[in-house]
Amino acid sequence: MPGSxxxxxxxxxxxxxxxxxxxxxxxxKTMGLHDLHLVAPRRFPDAxxxxxxxxxxxxLAAAPVHDRLSTALAGCRFVVxxxxxxxxxxxxxxxxxxxxxxxLAEAAQGPVALVFxxxxxxLSNPELDRxxxxxxxxxxxxxxxxNLAAAVQIYAYELRTRIRAGAWSPGEDRxxxxxxxxxxxxxxxxxxxxxxxxxxxxxxxTLLRRLRRLFDRARPDxxxxxxxxxxxxxxxxxxx
Numbered sequence: 001m002p003g004s005x006x007x008x009x010x011x012x013x014x015x016x017x018x019x020x021x022x023x024x025x026x027x028x029k030t031m032g033l034h035d036l037h038l039v040a041p042r043r044f045p046d047a048x049x050x051x052x053x054x055x056x057x058x059x060l061a062a063a064p065v066h067d068r069l070s071t072a073l074a075g076c077r078f079v080v081x082x083x084x085x086x087x088x089x090x091x092x093x094x095x096x097x098x099x100x101x102x103x104l105a106e107a108a109q110g111p112v113a114l115v116f117x118x119x120x121x122x123l124s125n126p127e128l129d130r131x132x133x134x135x136x137x138x139x140x141x142x143x144x145x146x147n148l149a150a151a152v153q154i155y156a157y158e159l160r161t162r163i164r165a166g167a168w169s170p171g172e173d174r175x176x177x178x179x180x181x182x183x184x185x186x187x188x189x190x191x192x193x194x195x196x197x198x199x200x201x202x203x204x205x206t207l208l209r210r211l212r213r214l215f216d217r218a219r220p221d222x223x224x225x226x227x228x229x230x231x232x233x234x235x236x237x238x239x240x
């Protein structure tokens with residue numbers, strides 16, 4: 001299947017330098033990938049982005065620009081965040097090759113996304129919370145600085161390698177709740193836990209991250225999320 005039909009989004013969040021957007025587009029197109037999404041870039045469109053794209057400006061022209069990450073992930077069944085930071089709560093972590101294999105396996109059943117953060121600070125904790133797994137490039141511990149476009153190139157190459165090895169084949173779609181639906185559920189859950197006195201307002205971040213991790217493992221579908229929210233609504237009515 002051609003890369004243009006491959007349902008894998010590369011999502012760049014809060015990119016500071018437009019040249020990095022163009023270079024990332026070039027890296028993707030070189031490997032046959034085309035689905036680029038941008039979240040709140042500092043400067044875009046921009047002549048520097050077009051120049052650094054070096055012929056991949058069609059990807060820039062087609063790239064949706066979103067105000068927030070949740071809209072960029074709408075419809076995605078599985079999301080991986082590229083992060084060099086360790087998390088206090090254990091999260092599934094994949095190296096670039098394993099990341100490519102997992103993305104392709106999930107993409108056989110629907111859209112997936114690979115999310116890259118800001119050049120200076122990466123992804124925030126709330127943004128990482130929207131990811132079912134994390135990935136990092138094993139770099140020199142004494143000099144771990146990796147340019148955004150270089151990171152995009154590594155993952156794009158791993159995907160192309162796995163595709164050429166026959167790892168991509170579309171399968172039967174099994175719907176799962178996408179990030180915006182999960183965000184709504186987790187907000188509802190947090191409000192309910194506060195209402196029944198299980199947690200104190202503003203003091204439950206770690207607990208909610210653990211619960212998010214639990215539901216990420218379960219991979220609920222939209223009907224299951226609606227059932228759970230119906231239960232939460234009944235609990236809230238009973239506790240008024």
